[in-house]
Amino acid sequence: MTSSLAFTSVGNRFAEAxxxxxxxxxxxxxxxxxxxxxxxxxxxxxxxxxPELSPALYEGGELRxxxxxxxxRVVLQGRELKLxxxxxxxxxxxxxxxxxxTRIWAECLSRARExxxxxxxxxxxxxxxxxxxxxxxxxxxxxxxxxxxxVQYLMRLLRPGGAKKPAIDSEAGxxxxxxxxxxxxxxxxxxxRLWDEAEIAWECTRRYGAMHALNDGQGLLTGYILxxxxxxxxxxxxxxxxxxxxxxxxxxxxxxxxxxxxAGSAExxxxxxxxxxxxxxxxxxxxxxxxxxxxAYLTLWNGMAFPDLLTPMYIDVF
Amino acid sequence: MNTNTALSTSQLxxxxxxxxxxxxxxxxxxxxxxxxxxxxGIPSVKALHLLYALxxxxxxxxxxxxxxxxxxxxxxxxxMSHLLEPGN
Numbered sequence: 001m002t003s004s005l006a007f008t009s010v011g012n013r014f015a016e017a018x019x020x021x022x023x024x025x026x027x028x029x030x031x032x033x034x035x036x037x038x039x040x041x042x043x044x045x046x047x048x049x050x051p052e053l054s055p056a057l058y059e060g061g062e063l064r065x066x067x068x069x070x071x072x073r074v075v076l077q078g079r080e081l082k083l084x085x086x087x088x089x090x091x092x093x094x095x096x097x098x099x100x101x102t103r104i105w106a107e108c109l110s111r112a113r114e115x116x117x118x119x120x121x122x123x124x125x126x127x128x129x130x131x132x133x134x135x136x137x138x139x140x141x142x143x144x145x146x147x148x149x150x151v152q153y154l155m156r157l158l159r160p161g162g163a164k165k166p167a168i169d170s171e172a173g174x175x176x177x178x179x180x181x182x183x184x185x186x187x188x189x190x191x192x193r194l195w196d197e198a199e200i201a202w203e204c205t206r207r208y209g210a211m212h213a214l215n216d217g218q219g220l221l222t223g224y225i226l227x228x229x230x231x232x233x234x235x236x237x238x239x240x241x242x243x244x245x246x247x248x249x250x251x252x253x254x255x256x257x258x259x260x261x262x263a264g265s266a267e268x269x270x271x272x273x274x275x276x277x278x279x280x281x282x283x284x285x286x287x288x289x290x291x292x293x294x295x296a297y298l299t300l301w302n303g304m305a306f307p308d309l310l311t312p313m314y315i316d317v318f
Numbered sequence: 319m320n321t322n323t324a325l326s327t328s329q330l331x332x333x334x335x336x337x338x339x340x341x342x343x344x345x346x347x348x349x350x351x352x353x354x355x356x357x358x359g360i361p362s363v364k365a366l367h368l369l370y371a372l373x374x375x376x377x378x379x380x381x382x383x384x385x386x387x388x389x390x391x392x393x394x395x396x397x398m399s400h401l402l403e404p405g406n
Contacts, residue, residue, distance in 0.1 A: 127356055153362075155363070157363075288369060291389075
């Protein structure tokens with residue numbers, strides 16, 4: 001049956017995709033976030049997303065496997081690259097172990113190459129089978145995927161319900177601060193994201209569950225809120241961008257307090273350790289090292305040499 | 319400094335077994351050599367609850383890295399035994 005698979009694209013079937021993720025990812029080592037249909041739709045609204053770069057397998061009209069691809073522009077050791085972020089890698093439980101995941105992953109990489117991308121980036125939770133499947137899949141089409149970073153997390157339990165009314169920041173000020181601070185940061189790092197205005201607007205404002213705390217022109221924390229996939233459906237604040245290098249300790253602490261206050265419904269806060277920012281304030285705010293670890297992989301095909309382990313990296317986890 | 323009176327090794331292990339089962343949401347009859355996260359499937363949020371519970375119950379500070387490495391009941395018991403030694 002699986003020898004005659006034909007891949008199309010996931011299209012806008014977000015409810016089906018969300019349900020399939022929930023079924024397929026149950027066996028993963030750690031609880032994941034609950035990627036609900038609205039979150040997936042919001043993800044596909046990311047500027048420049050090409051739906052053809054999300055190959056999917058259907059059987060009898062039913063979605064059975066897919067992977068999502070989203071564009072990322074980065075600078076790697078001084079060279080600007082267009083990478084495809086591969087994420088939401090999902091295979092129906094009864095199709096696992098039959099080579100479907102390998103083929104769909106390879107298909108996604110092939111489409112990215114044809115579409116003019118320089119490479120791809122993806123993440124796998126430590127201990128999950130996808131660490132092997134994805135690397136092997138790249139090998140089947142003559143590409144190499146190499147682990148370049150391992151992300152640890154800090155985590156803290158929150159007391160939900162005590163939300164203050166968030167300050168109303170102007171979108172223009174928010175976006176301008178993000179642009180300025182992320183540009184400054186990216187200029188100092190061996191691997192960093194690059195942003196245009198539309199991407200910043202999505203990241204700060206339009207994405208599902210978007211949340212931020214802003215010290216105008218000088219510091220910014222952004223993140224989003226989503227439930228996790230556990231039976232208790234904990235609401236999780238995922239802190240994404242820490243852009244506060246120009247701030248002293250006291251205003252950093254104020255910014256973090258403001259973000260946690262804004263995330264009134266959240267019961268857990270999580271922040272990845274990419275190494276690009278001092279995380280002392282998080283430690284002082286009683287964040288603890290999590291048992292969860294994530295591996296970052298690069299796949300490069302346009303003559304770019306693989307870097308050694310990248311420390312630090314400025315990129316988003318997805 | 320902790321304020322615990324001396325616990326026997328077996329008593330400590332049984333106390334920890336109960337604590338791991340309760341905070342980790344698993345049945346208490348688990349293998350003392352089983353990996354909490356890879357084999358018993360305790361998710362990271364519940365591991366954080368376990369860390370808090372250890373510090374509260376035994377009135378000690380547990381270093382994050384040590385806690386993460388103490389990923390079986392046996393290794394957790396060894397870590398806590400050390401932390402509960404007089405003078406720590």
